[in-house]
Amino acid sequence: MFSFTDPVADDAAVSSAPSASLADAARDMQRQGRQREARMVLLAYRLGLSVSDDFVVNPVRQNGIRDAADKAAVGEVSLQLGVSRSQAGKWLTLGAQLQRMPQLRLAFLEGDFALHRISVISAILGVVDDDLRGVLEPLALGLARRATTDPMLRSQLEKLLIELDPDAAAAARKDFAERNQNVIVRPDAFGHNTVDATVPAEHGVFLRERLAALLALRVCKHDPRTTGQQRVAALAELMGFPAARLTCACGRDGCGRGVDEPAPASGLEPEAASGIVVVVDPDDGRAPHLRGHGAIDPGHAAEIGDAARQIELPAESIVAGAGGGDGPAPPIDPTGHGGFSVPPPGALVYQPSKQLRAQILATDLWCRYPYCGNPSHACEIDHLVKFDHADPNAGGWTVAYNLIPMCTPDHHRKHLGVWIPTMHTDRSITWRNSVTGQQIVTYPR
Structure with missing residues (x-):
């Protein structure tokens, strides 16, 4: 060519x-x-x-x-x-x-x-x-x-x-x-600096969650700034820059977040703002998982124990295969009923229960779309086979093998219908291109 x-x-x-x-x-x-x-x-x-x-x-x-x-x-x-x-x-x-x-x-x-x-x-x-x-x-x-x-x-x-x-x-x-641990501040173009930091994972997760909490508290969806600009304004307040306060810039009279004198970010409840969650296996079979980062060693998990909220893998967690066997696992029931002939409790309700959501998040660590690394706890829980609000019994049910975490952009991509997902019994998902037939497989962990 x-x-x-x-x-x-x-x-x-x-x-x-x-x-x-x-x-x-x-x-x-x-x-x-x-x-x-x-x-x-x-x-x-x-x-x-x-x-x-x-x-x-x-x-x-x-x-x-x-x-x-x-x-x-x-x-x-x-x-x-x-x-x-x-x-x-x-x-x-x-x-x-x-x-x-x-x-x-x-x-x-x-x-x-x-x-x-x-x-x-x-x-x-x-x-x-x-x-x-x-x-x-x-x-x-x-x-x-x-x-x-x-x-x-x-x-x-x-x-x-x-x-x-x-x-x-x-x-x-x-x-x-x-x-490698360091914080480097160096000049950039047009009156800006670049801040580059290598910090312990829990510090990075803490900062990201604090920024997210501040944006959720102070900024509405009509704010004209990019998310990046909003984060920079929030960071200035968190650093204690003189007179820096993140306020909503939408200019709407009815905006409930555009208060004149917001309380300082340091007043956020530590438990609500830290977001440091470590998922551990009570049987010590799996490495601890720091949400928003990934696997950490047991010693690291112990060191941050006082600052982190520790949750255990559900005792009846969904079985998730590592993949890599002789062939693909069998596909799940294509009706979206998860293999059930009669809907179990909660299956005909659109929102999954807290227990079911916890099971999904403990098993599926990331957004399930190919080449997406968004952590599952920051994703939506999506029905693989669409839930039918008019006739819940006929559509996909709210059961484990019809639910996956998906970030908002990839959730939208799924609904475009270009790549069609099929879940297997090990919770691997085959994404098939509806035009070319090309297949890409993703795994829960």
Whole structure:
């Protein structure tokens, strides 16, 4: 399709490509791009290694400079490839890690995964010993092939690590804190600054929930500002910037949230505003789950115990399979009745009970649409088969195997009817494109 030597011709090829072939062509180019990037990174590693080896075998060249070999390697890769020292260092670190992960290295060269996804996997596998890495590597590749975002994959890999070696996970957390915890404020364009912070997970969740609570309290849906602008105004108040107060800017006389002198954000009830919830398995079979973040090690959960609300997995929680067996699990009853012949209590009521909602949230950790990482507790609970308000018995019922968490935008996408979901007995969902027949599978955790 493309010459890769004539940009004018390739531009014309893009413009004239038939609609039916666009997705396949784009995926093909994506794979080729990943394959080339993999080779570039591994060649960069070899380049850095050759420079480093030269300095090691020729001590005179080091001139008494500390870590001269490493500095020379990073500097040469930076200059030869025209990237920052930081980027060059990341490529060299990744290249070194991949030498101990042959399956991951070959998948990278095959173009199966993007550079960032490979980096996520290698960072987790890099903290364990060789024996455990041999166990984790094929499992990690299986998880990486799912329709998940990179943060979701990281959480899944950390969960695996925690459950197999909690001590290694705790040590990795402490090492990461020593190397990366920081708050950086740097100038940005047009009178703005960029604030970049690496903080403990519970601090980040606390801040996000405080911002959300303040917006819900002070701003109505008619406020003309973007959500980002509203959050910035809320953050200024939370930081204690002089005279900073988040107020609704809708300008409507009847707005109940546009009060003249709102109480300071520090007056929010701590329990209502913290939002720190840790879901634990009473049988210690699963890693603790910090809502809004992901898996955390048991020691971490204990450390934040006084600040967090701890809830246990429901004793009768829905069975959720990990997937990856010999084939897909059988599909659930397509009527949306969850396999029941007679509606159980609550099945003909649109809103699920608190107990049923808790079961769904404990089992399905994210929005169930492909490649969405919104946490389930921030999602709507949606009926897979539409609930019939005129005749509840005829439509989809409010039962576990007809309910999934979905964020609002993806809920809207589902109702567009382009991708049709089918749930299976392990709560995996197959999303089928109604036009092409393409299928994407998502899993509850």
